[in-house]
Amino acid sequence: MNMHHLPRTALAMALGLVLAACGGGDSDSAPPLPATPTTPTTPPVTPPVTPPTPVTPTTPPVTPPPAASTGLQAACSGAFCGAASNSSYSGAGVGVWNYSNTSAQTVRLPVSLSQLGQRSLTLVYSNPNAPGVQMPTLTLTPKAGTSTRQALQGDDAQEHGNQIPAAVRDFRPAEHLRTGAAAVQAAQTPRAAAARGSERSWFISLDEGMQARTATLQRQATFADGRVINLWLENTETGSSKVTDAILDTLLDRFARPQYSVYGMVTGLAGQPWGTYGNYTDLITSSQPIDIVLVNFIPDGKPYGLMGYFHSLNNFKKNPAHDQLKYSNESLSFYIDTETLYLDKTKGMDAQVGTLAHEFIHMINFYQRSVLKGPRYAFDTFLDEMSAVMIEDILSEKLTPGSNSARDGLVPRWLNRSTFNCDPTNWGIGDTCFGYNVVGAYGAYLLRQYGVGFYQQLLKDTSSSDSWTVLDHAITQAGGPGLAGTLPRWGSSIALLPAAASPQGFGYPQRQDASGYTLVGIDGPALAAARQLPTQVPSTLVGHGHFPFTRQSDAQGNYQEQLDVPPGITLTVVVQ
Known part of the structure; x- marks a missing residue:
């Protein structure tokens, strides 16, 4: 249809129909206009954030110690x-x-x-x-x-060190030294003089506890001062393969013969082992023989180990109501191992003669210091043992010629086993700071520098009840620089100083003492194979200890x- 040729009215009507067919012209009912397509917006690109560089904490600079005010x-x-x-x-x-x-x-x-x-x-x-x-x-x-x-071949730091039972080591006699009316009297049966061939039972102290052993009096001797020496032998230890008559005769002779005997030389230097005392009420009577009781402590077929002891328990009266004093033998006595005597022959005999000298000093120290001067003057263990190993050293050339415990045992083992960071006052029985080696090496140094007179002064010194102070005082009385000076000088011996060519005050030189005794030289270079230097630096240098190390010149x-x-x-x- 050609609308250009329609009348106006008809054209209007036609347009209305078209609009009606399309749903009308009202905005509420009109279809929405299609949305204009939107191009998606690309989000802005955010540049990556670089994380901050970690700040390494600043280590405060180590401030070096101040310089020494003086030099070497x-x-x-x-x-x-x-x-x-x-x-x-x-x-x-x-x-x-x-x-x-x-x-x-x-x-x-x-x-x-x-x-x-x-x-x-x-x-x-x-x-x-x-x-x-x-x-x-x-x-x-x-x-x-x-x-x-290299370590000492075939050696043990304790092999020839006397392994004393704890009951002997830990006994505290001061707790039993009571005086006057306040003391509780303990029963005592007066001891009759023993005749050769007589038997009696002895309490023996072992790590396992006390044991009773029966022994027979085999030999007797009387020294020039009137002291009787009794030699007892456990009944099961006699025989041609055990303790023979020859062994008994030799041992008694070396202990009590007129010249160069243990008894004569030790009492000449240190004094009597027993005698009168004050108003103590629990001690055995003042007149006593010396009993040497030979027993097989541990029948294991081996020499050494527990070699012998003096036990001050036996100087007290027996008290059946007391857990320790009930075992008193009421005797001034030594107890000596038999297997060491007959299994190691000559060497074993020398070792046991030395043991008797060593234990004799313990016996004398107990009487001269604890009983006569008072319990507060008893030596601490380290000084009691030092004084005992020193007597073996002093007597060796007269008592056991060719054998010296310091030169042949104590000093080499100190160089080999101790690591040197050891406090002599802290008595040790372990392999490292074995007490005999430590105090033996120090005592040997002091003897060769200050002599037998120094030793005798040490035994009598009552300047203090503190044993370290007593040792210091005895050194200064002998003209030495005290412990503060001698301890570092002794430490320099770790450098293996020659016995015959070291400056005064250093090393272990031979000493011909005014007393007539000879202290053998201990040559450092000869012990080079024994010395073991530490391979680690300890965190702490203990009191009275040393730490050695080496350097090389350029x-x-x-x-x-x-x-x-x-x-x-x-x-x-x-x-x-």
């Missing part, structure tokens, strides 16, 4: 001294230098020595004081974990190093 000083003079100056070696002899830190803080010490050639150096930290101190950081050469020496013969020295410590440097 030459510590020797005279014959055999190789210290040419505070900083140089003479080229011969034994050079010794030291520095003692007397301040209250660790200091840094510049150590510089020249003209050493290609010699090595031994340096030793020594602590002359009781408290332990923290050790500085050190690098050991050779590195830790290596060892420059190609020009110089040695330079900055070493930290803790407060109170002495650093000793040895070149030879």
